[in-house]
């Protein structure tokens with residue numbers, strides 16, 4: 001293993017693991033390498049309700065960017081890959097057209113990473129993958145220890161979508177119903193638009209969920225809302241899972257997604273938020289989902305999703321540099 005040697009090849013040369021990171025072949029290699037974080041692809045869009053294409057998301061995110069492994073985060077002053085052991089564990093064995101078996105495959109793959117003591121960073125795929133991914137991380141940690149900070153235009157807390165229980169509009173409901181995450185430690189940021197209806201918000205209130213609409217952000221300022229959201233997610237649990245639906249961004253920054261909703265966050269706000277959540281909490285896992293390359297005319301959605309991952313890794317490295325986790 002030549003882990004410490006920075007890969008100096010141009011980004012577009014070679015087999016496209018995330019940032020040319022070394023690939024892990026199997027669970028045994030995963031155990032042996034003691035990774036800090038592990039990239040896992042979840043290439044499925046069987047659960048989408050509108051525009052498809054997110055099954056191509058992991059490929060596009062891995063291939064995005066001109067960055068190399070020596071990358072230096074100018075804001076945090078760290079070279080993340082000099083401080084962290086990060087690997088690419090390939091993709092979950094998804095089954096096109098079968099949401100249940102796909103969920104099981106995601107849960108198994110993410111579970112292997114979590115049980116190895118590493119942080120899974122999942123590349124979606126549609127948002128249905130968050131149900132098995134968070135379930136696997138919560139199971140590895142033990143009940144009640146995991147809070148969720150969820151960035152999205154949509155609450156994804158419907159009971160069903162046209163009778164489908166494992167839709168991309170329902171994962172957060174399944175997580176709370178199953179007990180994987182306590183309702184009061186489930187915090188949503190960026191909600192806007194015209195869905196879900198009031199009855200769904202009633203259910204969310206009954207669970208003790210907290211959410212911050214884009215209108216709250218406009219009124220109170222992003223910094224104040226972000227600080228409160230982090231405090232709320234740590235109300236009980238001591239670890240955080242960060243779920244980023246790329247449609248939390250304004251479609252100007254992320255056109256390549258299945259259900260775009262105008263009036264969202266800027267890329268700068270989202271990257272700041274991802275950085276702050278990672279710096280201020282103990283991150284147990286994360287995902288970035290709903291990147292749909294066929295609608296991503298200039299490739300900018302895959303770029304920002306790639307930087308969401310880079311922001312997480314850079315913030316983890318900054319904590320390591322300070323002698324923390």
Ligand code: MN
Nearest residue numbers: 127152156245
């Ligand atoms: Mn979503």
Ligand code: MN
Nearest residue numbers: 153154245247
């Ligand atoms: Mn969404």
